[in-house]
Amino acid sequence: MNATRLQTHLDRLEAESIRILRETVAECAKPVLLYSIGKDSSVLLHLLLKAFYPARPPLPLLHIDTTWQFREMIEFRDRIARETGVDLRVYINEEGVRQGTDPIKDGAARHTDVMKTQALRQALAKYGFDAAIGGARRDEEVSRAKERVFSLRSAGQRWDPRKQRPEPWGLFNARLGAGETLRVFPISDWTELDVWLYIRREGIEVVPLYYAAVRPTFIRNDTLLVRDDDRVPLAPGEQLVPKRVRFRTLGGWPLTAAIESDAADLDAIVAEMLDTRQSERAGRVIDRDPTDSMERKKREGYF
Amino acid sequence: MKATSDARVNTTRPALAARLAALEARDTLRFAMCGSVDDGKSTLLGRLLAESGMVPEDRLAQMVRDSKVHGTQNGRPDYSLLLDGLEAEREQGITIDVAWRYFGTDKRAFIVADCPGHAQYTRNMASGASTAELGIVLVDAHAGVLTQTRRHAAILALFGLRRVLFAVNKLDLIGYDEARYHAIEHECRELARGLGIEHADAIPVSAINADNLVVRSPRTPWYGGKPLLEYLETVPVERRLDAAFTLPVQWVNRPDHSFRGYAGTVAGGRVAPGDEIVVLPSGQRSRVARVVGGDHDLDAAAAGQAVTLTLADQIDVARGDVIADPARPPQVAAQFACHLLWLDDAPLLPGRRYLLKLATQVIGAQVTEIKHRIDPDTQAHLAATRLGANEIAYCNLSLDADIAFRPYREDRRLGGFILIDRETNATVGCGTLDFGLRRDTNVHWQELDVDRAARAKIKGQTPRCLWFTGLSGAGKSTIANLVERRLLAAGFHTILLDGDNVRHGLNRDLGFTDADRVENIRRVAEVAKLMLDAGLIVLVSFISPFRAERDMARDLIGEGGFMEVFVDAPLEVCEARDVKGLYAKARAGKIANFTGIGSPYEAPEAPEIHLHSDQESAADSAARVVRLLAS
Numbered sequence: 005m006n007a008t009r010l011q012t013h014l015d016r017l018e019a020e021s022i023r024i025l026r027e028t029v030a031e032c033a034k035p036v037l038l039y040s041i042g043k044d045s046s047v048l049l050h051l052l053l054k055a056f057y058p059a060r061p062p063l064p065l066l067h068i069d070t071t072w073q074f075r076e077m078i079e080f081r082d083r084i085a086r087e088t089g090v091d092l093r094v095y096i097n098e099e100g101v102r103q104g105t106d107p108i109k110d111g112a113a114r115h116t117d118v119m120k121t122q123a124l125r126q127a128l129a130k131y132g133f134d135a136a137i138g139g140a141r142r143d144e145e146v147s148r149a150k151e152r153v154f155s156l157r158s159a160g161q162r163w164d165p166r167k168q169r170p171e172p173w174g175l176f177n178a179r180l181g182a183g184e185t186l187r188v189f190p191i192s193d194w195t196e197l198d199v200w201l202y203i204r205r206e207g208i209e210v211v212p213l214y215y216a217a218v219r220p221t222f223i224r225n226d227t228l229l230v231r232d233d234d235r236v237p238l239a240p241g242e243q244l245v246p247k248r249v250r251f252r253t254l255g256g257w258p259l260t261a262a263i264e265s266d267a268a269d270l271d272a273i274v275a276e277m278l279d280t281r282q283s284e285r286a287g288r289v290i291d292r293d294p295t296d297s298m299e300r301k302k303r304e305g306y307f
Numbered sequence: 308m309k310a311t312s313d314a315r316v317n318t319t320r321p322a323l324a325a326r327l328a329a330l331e332a333r334d335t336l337r338f339a340m341c342g343s344v345d346d347g348k349s350t351l352l353g354r355l356l357a358e359s360g361m362v363p364e365d366r367l368a369q370m371v372r373d374s375k376v377h378g379t380q381n382g383r384p385d386y387s388l389l390l391d392g393l394e395a396e397r398e399q400g401i402t403i404d405v406a407w408r409y410f411g412t413d414k415r416a417f418i419v420a421d422c423p424g425h426a427q428y429t430r431n432m433a434s435g436a437s438t439a440e441l442g443i444v445l446v447d448a449h450a451g452v453l454t455q456t457r458r459h460a461a462i463l464a465l466f467g468l469r470r471v472l473f474a475v476n477k478l479d480l481i482g483y484d485e486a487r488y489h490a491i492e493h494e495c496r497e498l499a500r501g502l503g504i505e506h507a508d509a510i511p512v513s514a515i516n517a518d519n520l521v522v523r524s525p526r527t528p529w530y531g532g533k534p535l536l537e538y539l540e541t542v543p544v545e546r547r548l549d550a551a552f553t554l555p556v557q558w559v560n561r562p563d564h565s566f567r568g569y570a571g572t573v574a575g576g577r578v579a580p581g582d583e584i585v586v587l588p589s590g591q592r593s594r595v596a597r598v599v600g601g602d603h604d605l606d607a608a609a610a611g612q613a614v615t616l617t618l619a620d621q622i623d624v625a626r627g628d629v630i631a632d633p634a635r636p637p638q639v640a641a642q643f644a645c646h647l648l649w650l651d652d653a654p655l656l657p658g659r660r661y662l663l664k665l666a667t668q669v670i671g672a673q674v675t676e677i678k679h680r681i682d683p684d685t686q687a688h689l690a691a692t693r694l695g696a697n698e699i700a701y702c703n704l705s706l707d708a709d710i711a712f713r714p715y716r717e718d719r720r721l722g723g724f725i726l727i728d729r730e731t732n733a734t735v736g737c738g739t740l741d742f743g744l745r746r747d748t749n750v751h752w753q754e755l756d757v758d759r760a761a762r763a764k765i766k767g768q769t770p771r772c773l774w775f776t777g778l779s780g781a782g783k784s785t786i787a788n789l790v791e792r793r794l795l796a797a798g799f800h801t802i803l804l805d806g807d808n809v810r811h812g813l814n815r816d817l818g819f820t821d822a823d824r825v826e827n828i829r830r831v832a833e834v835a836k837l838m839l840d841a842g843l844i845v846l847v848s849f850i851s852p853f854r855a856e857r858d859m860a861r862d863l864i865g866e867g868g869f870m871e872v873f874v875d876a877p878l879e880v881c882e883a884r885d886v887k888g889l890y891a892k893a894r895a896g897k898i899a900n901f902t903g904i905g906s907p908y909e910a911p912e913a914p915e916i917h918l919h920s921d922q923e924s925a926a927d928s929a930a931r932v933v934r935l936l937a938s
Contacts, residue, residue, distance in 0.1 A: 011611050013335040013416040022613035023572045026557045030626055030667070054601040055570070055613070059562035142407045149390070149406040149421075165404065169734040170430060170650055172437035172466075173723040175664050179732040193418055195409045201331055274330075275323050 014202055017194055020174070021048075022055040024153055024190040025137070029062055031178035032135035032186065038124075039065040039092065041077045042254045043210045044139030046084075047191060047199055050208050053088060064091040066127060066136075070119035071096060072107055072256035074232050080211045095130070097123035107258045108236050115256070125161050128185060135178065135186040143195045153192050159183025196252075197277055204270040214273065216250040216265045228264070232257040329413050336544055339420040339435040339468075341459040342445025347476050351445065351514035352408065352421055353386030358521045359536055361410040362389060386514070390421055405435045414540040424455060429462065429683070429697040430650040433737050436466035437723060440544050443472045444495075448487065448511070449480040452494045458683045464502040465646060465699065465739070467719055469545060471499055473509040474535065478527065479516055485529040502686075508542075510535055550610065551635030552576030552584075553713075553721060555666035556628045560615055568599060568615040569624055574666065574720040576632060578616065579607035585633040586624050587711035592633060594619040627668040629711035629721070637711040637721055640743030643704045646681075646715075647674065647694065651728065651735035655694035658825040660859045661735065663706060665724040671707035671862070672726065678702060692822045694736075703744065715739035730854055730909075762842030766800045770839040771936060772864050775848040776857060776911065777874035778903050779889055780881035782920035782928070786874060787848040789929035794844060794936075802838050804831055806849040819900045825856055832860035839868055844936070852902045854909040872932060873914035876921045878903050 011019070028035050037052060039045045052061045067081060085092035097105075100118040107115040128136060142148050152168045154176040160183070169177050178186060191199070203210060219230045222242045230251075231244060236258055238244070249262035250273075267273045342348035353370075356362050362370075366389065374385040390406055408419040420435025424445075436442060442463035446456055463471055473495040481487045492509040499507035510519055511527050512535060518524035519534045533541070553574045560568040578584075582595045598605045599615040608614045616630060624630070631637055649655050655674060663672035680691035680700045694700050715722030726736035763770050773790065775783040784805055794801050810817070814830055817823040828851055835845045851857050861869045881903065882890040893901035900906040911917075916935050918928040 011334075011609075012331065013333045013411075014331060016335050016611060019572060019611055019613040023557065026570055026613070027667075030558050056558075056560060057599065057602045057615070058566055058568075059560050143409045146390075149408060150404045168404070170434045170725075170737065171734075172433045172725060172737045173719060174438065175723070175725045175734075175737075177664065177725065177727050177732070177734045179662075179727060181732055184732075193407070193409065195411070195416075197330070197411070198416070201327070204327070205331055271320070271323055271327060274327055278326075 014198065014205060017191070017198055018051065018054075018202070020193065021051045021190040023174070024176070024188065025052055025055040027176055028135055028137055028154075028178070028186075028188045028190075029056075031176070032188075034131070034133050035063045035135040035137060035188070036066045036128075036131065036133040037061070037063060037137040038139075039067050039081070040139065040254075041067065041073065041081045041211060042139070043199055043203060043214060044141065044191060046208050046210050047194075047202060048137070048139045049084070049088065049090070050206060051190065052090075061090055063137075064093055066131075066133075067092065067094045068120055068123045068127060069094050069096045070115070070123070070256050071101060072115075072119070072258065074211075074213055074230075074254065074257050076213055077211055077254060084209070093127075093131070095123060095127035097126060106235075107256050112259050115259070119256075128161070133185070134180060135188055137188045137190060139191055140187075140189050141194050141196070141199075142189075142192050151189065151192065153189055154178055155187040155189065156180075157185045157187060161185065197274070200270065200274045200277060204274060211254060213251045213254060216248050216268045216272075218246050219249050219262070220244045221247045221249055221262060227261045229258060229260075230262050326413065333411065333414065333416050334544070335416050335418060336441060336539060336542070337418045337420070337439050338441040338443055338539070339422055339432070339439035339463065340443045340445070341422045341432060341435075341463065342424050342443075342474075342476075345450075346424065346445040346447045347387075347514045348424060348445045349387030349390045349421070350385070351474065351476060351512065351520075352419065353389035354514050354517055355520050355535060356389060356408070356410050357386060358517055359410065359412065405431045412536070412540055417539060422459075424459070429458070430648065432459070432462050433466065433648055433650070436463055436468060437719070437737075439463075439466075439468060441470050441472060441539075441542060442468040443474055446473055446475045446491060446495065448475050448477045448491060451491055452498065454684045456495075457498060460498055460502055460504070461683050461686065462648075462699075464504050465648070467715060467739070469504065470506040470508070470542070471504050472538065472542075473499075473507065475509060475511050476514055478511050478513045478518060483511075483518075483526045485527075488527075488530075508532075508538070510538060546610070550575035550718065552578045552582070552632040553637055553711075553718070554578065554614075554616065554630045555668070555721070556624055556626055556630060557667050558626060559624065566617070567621075568597075568617045569628075569630060570613075570615040571630075571667065572613045573608055573610050575610050575718055577607055577609040578614075580604075583633050584618070584630050585636050586622065587629045587631055587637060588639045588709040589623070589628065591622045591624075593622055627670075627710075629666065629668075631711070637713045637718075638743050639709045639711055641706045641709045642675075642744040643706075643712075644678075644741045644744060645702055645704050645724075645738045646699065646741065647702045647704075647726075647736055647738035648699050649694040649696055649736050651733055652696050653728075653731075653735070654696075654821065655736060656822045656825045657692070657702075658822075658829045658859075659853075659855050660729060660862070662727040662729060663704075663724050664727065665710060665712060665740075666721055668710045670710060673705055673859075674702045675705045676703040692820070702738075704738075704740075712740050712743070714742055728855075729858065759840045759842060762840070764842075766842045768799050768842070768844060770842050770844060770868060772835050772839055772845045772847060772860075772869050773872055773932065773936070774835075774851070774857065774860060774869060775846065775872045775874055776851045776914075777920075778876065778878060778881045778908055779850055779901075780884045780886055781874045781876045782918075782925055783848045783850075783874045785925045786872075786918065786920070786928045786932070787846045789925055790932045791846055793929060793933050797933075799844055800842065801844045801846060803846040803848065804835060809834075809849075819898075819906075821853075821900075821906075824853065828853075828856040828860060832863045835860070836864050839864060850902050850908070852906065852908040854911070857911065870916070870935070871911050871914040873911045873917045874928075875910070875917060875919050880921045 105118045250265045267276045370388045371384050373388045375382050406421040410417050422432045422435040444459045475491050488511045496507045512519045521536045523534050554571045556569045556571050558570040560570050580595050585592050596617040596619045598608050657674045660673050677691045678701045679688035713721040722740045725734050728735045775787050777783050791801050791803050814827050817827050838845045892898045893904045902908050
């Protein structure tokens with residue numbers, strides 16, 4: 005790397021994210037990195053390894069497993085954990101599993117609440133984590149545009165938009181009172197385009213579901229879904245059709261819309277992104293509530 | 308929802324590779340946009356994003372839908388809705404917090420701090436302006452340069468912005484009148500000059516009609532400059548390449564005994580293996596052995612890069628230290644003149660102890676003096692004894708120990724700081740260091756041969772400070788008196804400092820405002836400390852209602868020497884006793900700020916001893932205190 009050339013936008017984003025990760029580890033008693041297996045998490049993990057090299061990351065990774073993620077995601081997760089040697093912990097809300105919570109039967113909102121929001125709160129309490137690092141970006145959704153990098157959650161994991169701490173000069177205040185925790189967002193300033201350009205530049209491996217391939221699809225509620233297992237029976241009139249599709253975001257498979265695409269490598273994905281006129285979250289069933297739903301979910305403790 | 312593929316078909320692989328290479332090589336412009344909704348700020352920014360093709364179709368469609376419910380354009384598309392995210396602000400029609408927006412062209416990526424304009428949210432401008440390379444101030448052409456315009460420009464200047472663009476909006480409302488525009492432009496340039504802003508630019512725009520946003524408008528043929536987007540793509544960004552090397556240490560990386568690295572972001576200058584360095588504030592010297600970036604070694608690293616340095620010598624370096632070029636090192640001081648912007652609803656009180664964070668250094672701090680408050684509209688200097696939310700002042704600041712710093716105008720990263728409240732943990736203030744005060748080097752501590760231990764020894768006792776705190780009427784003085792009598796009878800040397808008595812003498816110049824209460828306690832703590840040095844057992848009987856001040860006394864006197872005695876009784880009990888008739892007066896409104904009635908009492912969280920004067924006799928309480936002292 006030539007040090008005399010000016011830093012590019014990607015260089016600056018990378019450096020700032022590494023600074024945030026180091027600051028979190030330096031100032032928080034028991035931080036954890038929430039690893040969701042998606043592209044943003046892949047970038048986060050890459051940054052984490054860089055930030056503390058040659059030491060192994062001095063904090064564990066936590067995956068909230070809803071039991072509905074694509075099988076390819078789980079295989080990818082376990083392999084990456086093995087290859088990088090990070091301390092990965094998986095948490096499942098067993099009570100939710102026992103009740104048989106199901107994204108189809110119970111609906112996206114209830115399923116997300118039980119298997120993600122409540123599961124996260126349980127996991128943070130179980131391990132006593134005081135700071136959870138996540139891959140949320142401010143460009144994802146309007147209410148995130150005002151999120152701090154170090155976001156304070158009161159006891160009960162609630163987010164109060166009026167109590168957030170100013171962060172001039174990126175000076176983060178990680179001090180906590182009883183019961184308070186932090187969410188930390190190191191890639192706040194990144195856009196979806198930045199994420200892909202960085203993945204391309206650094207050669208970061210992502211789940212193959214991001215690349216176009218022929219997959220078994222069906223349409224429900226105007227949403228193109230890829231059937232990953234037989235837990236969801238096809239309704240009358242629905243049928244499985246093989247189509248070349250890929251995903252822009254990943255989550256529980258019945259809640260994640262595929263897009264028809266031929267983009268089978270990184271260059272093609274970026275080219276498609278530059279041309280596409282749909283926002284990234286348009287494919288998420290969980291966000292299809294009124295506009296304020298994300299803010300409400302955040303107040304209730306969603307990431 | 309099939310992704311559009313028409314354009315892709317026309318994109319050949321080599322052309323695509325070239326475009327991706329260009330995108331990868333883009334630089335960044337960070338800018339802060341200031342103005343109120345009345346100026347059309349959110350509309351301008353929303354329109355700029357939409358016109359430059361940055362807003363996805365589903366979001367545009369949602370904006371159009373929302374415009375019918377929340378919009379301010381009579382149901383027509385309201386572009387400000389692309390920016391205003393929180394429920395509360397849509398309901399109130401105001402922007403209550405900094406919103407961060409991201410867009411870009413093939414030439415540059417933009418990080419936009421969309422700053423709220425209303426006066427009460429001045430504090431939110433701080434986050435946006437602090438890291439901006441360009442400030443944009445929106446001016447309503449119809450209204451002209453307002454108080455608020457002056458305030459925004461002043462805050463940008465305070466935060467070190469050297470270039471400001473005045474976007475003169477609503478040209479449609481003045482009929483695209485050239486003379487009117489030039490008058491406003493002239494006024495803006497004068498304003499910038501008066502504030503010491505080096506570069507001031509101006510563009511006439513109409514956000515509603517998209518004039519001069521992306522292309523030059525035919526309605527302003529008299530304007531020969533660039534449209535806004537092109538201006539943003541080409542405006543020079545000042546990057547100081549000649550600065551001296553500094554790296555605040557964030558994290559000491561010690562995976563095993565073979566590697567000891569100092570991780571941090573280069574704040575200024577460049578560094579390469581072999582370079583001589585100095586570690587501040589300790590002053591130790593060494594040389595750089597390796598510069599590690601990511602998973603490999605670098606030939607060198609420059610400002611902005613996150614790296615890990617290893618040094619040639621084994622020296623003691625910790626988080627908060629600053630590694631620097633010994634030829635041009637940062638200064639080291641513990642007392643400063645600074646500008647301070649207060650962020651919290653509870654006021655700044657001089658003498659109260661806060662935590663200061665600057666770069667990676669965190670240290671105890673207090674404002675020792677408010678030199679003057681600055682009127683944000685006129686820049687006039689005003690007298691002040693406290694500072695409320697959104698107020699700006701010029702202050703003297705005193706830290707518990709030396710830190711490494713540079714004046715803010717030279718280096719934002721080593722000159723900008725925040726203050727944190729020790730009780731609430733809130734970020735309550737932020738400021739910029741102007742220069743170090745050399746008081747440290749001028750006022751030497753007199754080295755004394757006879758010390759506290761020597762004086763205590765001939766008295767055969769361990770000096771201690773018993774700090775009695777509690778409501779008026781709780782029984783502090785009664786118990787303290789009994790304790791002193793018992794100690795005296797047992798042959799100990801004591802002194803009792805009573806709140807009422809001290810206020811008749813040493814502190815007769817102080818009243819009962821929060822600021823005066825802080826000073827009252829500070830003086831008593833200093834006196835108690837001198838008496839401890841004299842070898843005495845000091846009994847202090849003061850209401851001392853604020854936790855922060857008792858903590859200050861504890862810090863000053865030192866853990867071990869300080870024992871907090873909480874004389875606790877319910878307010879109703881104290882009020883019923885009302886030995887001095889003060890509660891009756893306070894209830895009658897004759898005493899303002901009376902603790903427990905007009906002013907709060909913050910009970911100790913972990914006192915050394917907790918006495919319940921409504922449940923046991925004063926004599927029993929006193930006996931317990933004496934036993935604690937003997938243990």
